[in-house]
Amino acid sequence: MADEIEAVVIGAGVIGLAVARELAIAGIEVVVLEAADAIGTEITSRNSEVIHAGIYYARDSLKARLCVEGRERLYRYCADRGVPYRKCGKLIVAAEASEIATLEELAARGAANGVRDLVMLDARAAKTLEPELSCVAALLSPSSGVLDTHAFLLSLLGEAEDRGAMLALNTPLLGGEVTPEGILLACGGAEPASLRARIVVNTAGLSAPAVARSIEGIPANSIPTPRFAKGNYFKLRGRAPFSRLVYPVPEPGGLGVHATLDMAGQMRFGPDVEWIERIHYDVSAERSQRFYGQIRRYWPGLPDDALSPDYAGVRPKIVVGDTVQGDFMISGPADHGIGGLVNLYGIESPGLTASLAIAERVRDLIVDRPAR
Numbered sequence: 001m002a003d004e005i006e007a008v009v010i011g012a013g014v015i016g017l018a019v020a021r022e023l024a025i026a027g028i029e030v031v032v033l034e035a036a037d038a039i040g041t042e043i044t045s046r047n048s049e050v051i052h053a054g055i056y057y058a059r060d061s062l063k064a065r066l067c068v069e070g071r072e073r074l075y076r077y078c079a080d081r082g083v084p085y086r087k088c089g090k091l092i093v094a095a096e097a098s099e100i101a102t103l104e105e106l107a108a109r110g111a112a113n114g115v116r117d118l119v120m121l122d123a124r125a126a127k128t129l130e131p132e133l134s135c136v137a138a139l140l141s142p143s144s145g146v147l148d149t150h151a152f153l154l155s156l157l158g159e160a161e162d163r164g165a166m167l168a169l170n171t172p173l174l175g176g177e178v179t180p181e182g183i184l185l186a187c188g189g190a191e192p193a194s195l196r197a198r199i200v201v202n203t204a205g206l207s208a209p210a211v212a213r214s215i216e217g218i219p220a221n222s223i224p225t226p227r228f229a230k231g232n233y234f235k236l237r238g239r240a241p242f243s244r245l246v247y248p249v250p251e252p253g254g255l256g257v258h259a260t261l262d263m264a265g266q267m268r269f270g271p272d273v274e275w276i277e278r279i280h281y282d283v284s285a286e287r288s289q290r291f292y293g294q295i296r297r298y299w300p301g302l303p304d305d306a307l308s309p310d311y312a313g314v315r316p317k318i319v320v321g322d323t324v325q326g327d328f329m330i331s332g333p334a335d336h337g338i339g340g341l342v343n344l345y346g347i348e349s350p351g352l353t354a355s356l357a358i359a360e361r362v363r364d365l366i367v368d369r370p371a372r
Contacts, residue, residue, distance in 0.1 A: 001194070004197075005031050005196070006199060007028050007029060007199035007200070008032075008033060009023070009033070010033050011032075011033070011202070011203040012039040012157075012169075013041075013203065013205055014152065015359070016203035017160060018355040018356055020156075020157075021159045021165070022359035022360055022362065023201075024160045025163055026367050030165040031167075031168060031195070032165065033172075034170075035171065035172035037169055037170050039157060040149070043315075043351070045149070046281070046313030047149070047349065047352060048258075049147055050245060050260060051075070051087075051147055051352075052071065052144060052349065053110065053117075053118075053143045054071060054113045054353075055106050055107075055113070058109075058327070066350075066357040068114045068115065070354035070356050070358065084147065086261075088146060089141060089142045089244045091129070091138045091244055091247070092139040092249065093138045093298045095136070103137055117141070120137065120138075120139055121139070123136050123138075130246065132242065133298060133299065134300050146260065146262065148263050168187070172189065173188075173214065174187065176200075176215035176216065178218065182340070183198075183215065183340070185215075200215075201362055201366075202343040203344050205316055208226075208316065209225065209318070209345060217338065219337070222335055224319060224325065226316060226317070226319075227318065227319055228314050228315070228316070230273075230274040230280075230315075231274070231313050232283045232284075232287055233268050233312065234287075234308060235267075235307070235309075237308060241299055241301065257269055257270055257272055280312075281314070285309050315348040316345070317348070325346055327346070329344070329345040330361060330362065331345065342366060344358070
């Protein structure tokens with residue numbers, strides 16, 4: 001006999017908890033299923049904690065729209081609820097003259113996306129801001145920043161639970177079935193159970209396509225093929241050379257090996273792009289050799305032996321046909337024909353920045369009259 005529940009969110013990363021909060025605010029009974037023994041253990045805990053401005057993404061893409069909207073909402077949320085953050089700004093740098101055209105393209109793309117505060121700088125102006133920087137030009141993004149991701153997660157969870165949402169840790173989804181009465185879900189763990197829900201939101205991150213395939217009745221042609229792009233990070237021993245985030249021009253699959261700061265002022269560099277078949281988080285010290293070369297293009301003063309392996313994250317890339325998609329994929333009832341079901345695929349960077357806007361979009365797909 002299945003327990004009846006109004007809504008189930010699968011996955012307790014930042015997207016899952018933001019969705020659970022949004023549904024709970026709308027007055028919906030929500031249970032969040034999480035296979036791990038804690039919240040945010042996968043993509044959410046393995047990113048650079050950057051609040052992105054919205055520069056890199058194709059005009060009118062979901063990434064562009066939801067990043068710009070989500071960034072403003074995220075800063076307000078952090079300020080209102082005491083989540084630590086810092087609007088430190090970011091410099092995207094051209095290490096050689098041939099890269100200036102890319103900076104100009106990024107500036108135009110950012111402006112088209114609604115990022116209104118971008119400033120092109122020559123080498124002297126950039127060096128005035130960051131004396132240890134080497135470049136021929138730079139694009140300044142004052143609205144970029146960093147936040148304490150764990151504090152943000154706890155705040156989202158607290159708000160959701162205050163509105164009646166429930167979190168079930170150590171509860172993997174074993175499979176499911178679309179029925180006329182709702183979506184039937186089989187849950188594992190110490191106390192296996194069956195749930196029947198009117199609303200199901202799949203925010204399982206790296207496992208989202210596999211979760212969708214495990215639910216009978218979801219059309220196979222609506223589920224993309226996953227690919228995994230691993231990004232390795234190295235930590236800097238010693239004082240941070242920059243007070244802002246510093247990024248090179250983008251590279252295929254990522255934004256290049258960049259310098260980021262955490263809330264304690266510790267600097268790390270990454271991620272690179274390593275396509276993998278099996279998800280793992282090992283960071284090989286040998287990869288640091290490539291990092292030294294990349295970093296010294298914009299920071300020639302990087303000392304030898306200053307980098308130590310830190311951590312790795314994996315981006316949930318998705319493939320449709322033979323093409324790796326560059327955008328988020330939010331698959332709702334209009335896409336697969338199943339009322340009350342939303343699958344979120346390929347929610348990589350800037351997913352953290354866009355999380356509150358993504359949650360609102362999901363709510364609007366499945367709630368007729370959203371309440372605030």
